[in-house]
Amino acid sequence: GAVVSQHPSRVICKSGTSVKIECRSLDFQATTMFWYRQFPKQSLMLMATSNEGSKATYEQGVEKDKFLINHASLTLSTLTVTSAHPEDSSFYICSAPRPPGQGQGETQYFGPGTRLLVL
Amino acid sequence: AQSVTQLDSHVSVSEGTPVLLRCNYSSSYSPSLFWYVQHPNKGLQLLLKYTSAATLVKGINGFEAEFKKSETSFHLTKPSAHMSDAAEYFCAPGGGSTLGRLYFGRGTQLTVWP
Numbered sequence: 001g002a003v004v005s006q007h008p009s010r011v012i013c014k015s016g017t018s019v020k021i022e023c024r025s026l027d028f029q030a031t032t033m034f035w036y037r038q039f040p041k042q043s044l045m046l047m048a049t050s051n052e053g054s055k056a057t058y059e060q061g062v063e064k065d066k067f068l069i070n071h072a073s074l075t076l077s078t079l080t081v082t083s084a085h086p087e088d089s090s091f092y093i094c095s096a097p098r099p100p101g102q103g104q105g106e107t108q109y110f111g112p113g114t115r116l117l118v119l
Numbered sequence: 120a121q122s123v124t125q126l127d128s129h130v131s132v133s134e135g136t137p138v139l140l141r142c143n144y145s146s147s148y149s150p151s152l153f154w155y156v157q158h159p160n161k162g163l164q165l166l167l168k169y170t171s172a173a174t175l176v177k178g179i180n181g182f183e184a185e186f187k188k189s190e191t192s193f194h195l196t197k198p199s200a201h202m203s204d205a206a207e208y209f210c211a212p213g214g215g216s217t218l219g220r221l222y223f224g225r226g227t228q229l230t231v232w233p
Contacts, residue, residue: 004162032219034219034220042225042226043223043224043225043226044163044221045223046223093162093163095163095219096219107165108219108221109162110155110162110163111162112160112162113162
């Protein structure tokens with residue numbers, strides 16, 4: 001079964017509104033999670049590293065004020081797309097590595113993704 | 120920094136024939152390398168990973184990849200394609216010092232014809 005969940009699976013919003021996407025690790029603790037975005041027919045692009053208890057680390061070119069990340073607990077990271085615009089429409093995917101010592105060695109699990117459409 | 124190049128954006132094969140998905144890496148040191156598969160409307164799934172323990176890596180669903188340092192390649196192969204193999208495949212090097220940062224290649228769409 002799924003070990004990383006995302007909610008919602010898809011969302012449609014109006015331009016200018018904010019959208020929050022949740023990423024949860026279901027049966028292990030993740031001090032670090034990752035957020036990616038994927039445009040149609042393109043690859044996944046790493047946006048940021050979400051760190052529990054500290055600020056997220058953003059990749060070059062990703063606006064941290066636009067994409068707010070909060071790693072509220074060891075099993076939950078949220079990505080908020082603020083003042084969304086049509087160009088923010090994309091497929092957002094999170095991942096969480098299960099560290100060694102929490103069963104099954106080092107393995108990274110991906111969420112099923114959230115499809116965002118901004119009208 | 121590590122990076123990868125997936126040489127083919129699209130590969131088409133007939134069911135039962137071999138699959139070859141190509142990936143070249145660029146790194147100044149021994150890399151860690153991964154192959155992931157993405158089926159429509161499903162999360163990415165790890166096929167296999169290379170972490171310098173063995174050059175021939177066997178993964179799930181009959182896939183395997185061979186790390187060739189002389190060719191800086193890590194091509195994904197399968198002896199006999201199945202219809203269920205049709206998906207998008209991504210090669211990725213491990214990135215940075217943080218476990219799990221991945222910088223994916225552009226992807227290769229595999230089509231399997233009956």
